[in-house]
Amino acid sequence: MRPEPARARREELLALEHFLPYRLSVLSNTVSGRIAKFYEARFQLTIPEWRVMAVLGRFPGLTAAEVTERTAMDKVQVSRAVARLKKTHRIEQRAVEGDRRARHLFLTETGHGVYAEIVPFARDYERRFTAGLSANERAQFDRLLDKLTAAAGTL
Amino acid sequence: MRPEPARARREELLALEHFLPYRLSVLSNTVSGRIAKFYEARFQLTIPEWRVMAVLGRFPGLTAAEVTERTAMDKVQVSRAVARLKKTHRIEQRAVEGDRRARHLFLTETGHGVYAEIVPFARDYERRFTAGLSANERAQFDRLLDKLTAAAGTL
DNA sequence: GCAATATAGTTTCATCTGAAACTATTATCA
């Protein structure tokens, strides 16, 4: 059975490869996928776990709720990442004075070791990733990303 | 128990909010999430399903393998999206002459209806999303996205 | 002070996902 010729249609077409949300998604998934593969192979670490470690490296003692505020993660993701990081001895908890629901989170000695190894890798990956852009292009891209992120939040 | 003051560390810190892969991921997830919510609410359609419909709207008769080539999806995702789209009567299949493994995929009349409604929405969403950018900025961003996507592929 | 409400964090449940195994068919080549 031979496909009959398509009847002429008046409908607008859309080229996925020029559609900005699609392009963003492809780039983001490629980049995150590669990074995730490295973290997994080298440290058995997921990206949510790394994000928690990253903010705790910079802001020791945040609670899980505060980690949630500082990352684009929800509290379930944070709770799970924290549970795994405790099990693998990368973070530890200390009581919050005056609130027995929450706990301060800190990188352990082990956690700091992982952190100290990942940071240079991350910087280097980013450097290689943007090596084809001039400093000016890189700044421009950053600025436009900011604008778009703000815009996306209000749509 | 009062947290003891953190011992001074020599380690480099990394600000997640300036890390390009993180920023890309946040923007992409925000944008895709909003679009997904709309597709789901309006059409009970997932993003993988929409991607399949989008390429079939433009290239009627592709096989699943060809859809895989033209989208950033793997064959499992395509297979599942195709199965759902058949069940909801948005696409139909016709035999490929000389190869009984593959089938040509086409939007049905129903599928064209959905497609014809989504395309203007998608264009409009993109327009609003980039409304804060000048034509020049928009072109610049597109160009840099291309560069970065190419770079990410080779890392 | 105590009932109602809010918050921190966890668990459950149903769904989604990717990798690998699988079936059916086609291509290669000795």
Add this chain to the structure above:
DNA sequence: TGATAATAGTTTCAGATGAAACTATATTGC
């Protein structure tokens, strides 16, 4: 031709995910 390898597409399985329900604790308002 028949054995082997490659390809199209599907299914299975184990783990990831998000929404909603849940526990424990804290805050608010009467």
